[in-house]
Amino acid sequence: MSASTAAADLVAEARSKIREVAPREFRATAGDAVVIDVREPSEFETGHIPGSINIPRGVLEFRVDAHPAVANVSDPALSHKERPIVVVCRTGGRAALSAVNLQRLGFVDVRSIAGGVLAWGEAGLSLVVR
Template sequence: MSTYITASELVGEARARIREVAPSAFAADRGDEVLIDVREPAEFETGHIPGAINIPRGVLEFQVDAHPAVANVSDPALSHKQRPVVVVCRTGGRAALSAVNLQRLGFADVRSIAGGVVAWSEAGLPLVVR
């Protein structure tokens, strides 16, 4: 019997360990959270949620601490790991995996947008296209 799992099962396990928020709920209740889009730059350019910063999933764990939006450089007295973080990707899988890793890195308030940018767009919410 194999001990391997599929990518879909891996994402399912991640979703069980994180908090997901519906696109409409996130849009209605935006605060000071950092919104990180973990898609590749070319995907990000095709349309992203207003205010999102692009840190691709492949480098997220290495770059998240250095990004000014997350590091809270305007107020060094505040711990950046306490700042709310919301993660998004195309359909939610990469965001779920990213959210788990951000939690493991010590971020206290991490959420993922359920259904990703696809669900955001289907809900009629605005996208920024460059």
């Protein structure tokens, strides 16, 4: 088994364990979801979903609990682990892997944008470029 086949298998397995949402469907039902873009900062700057925050996949598990966008909820009695989170990357692979790990960390409402930022742009939805 080649390394790329192994990675593709991991992504396929992750996708079977998460909820993916199409870009337009997410935009219509976003509500108060926190959008986490798990790409590297240089990728994020080339175009990202408006309002998304950048927490690269390599540090996601270490930083997500402490990020104000995730942990800062309106009712202190609610666990921030119940806050809706939508994960995105370039094409969806890293987001799927990240979503699985967020679920493992106890986040209960985690979704991934199917096709990533590329599908978002192809759907004609706006991106912020820095």
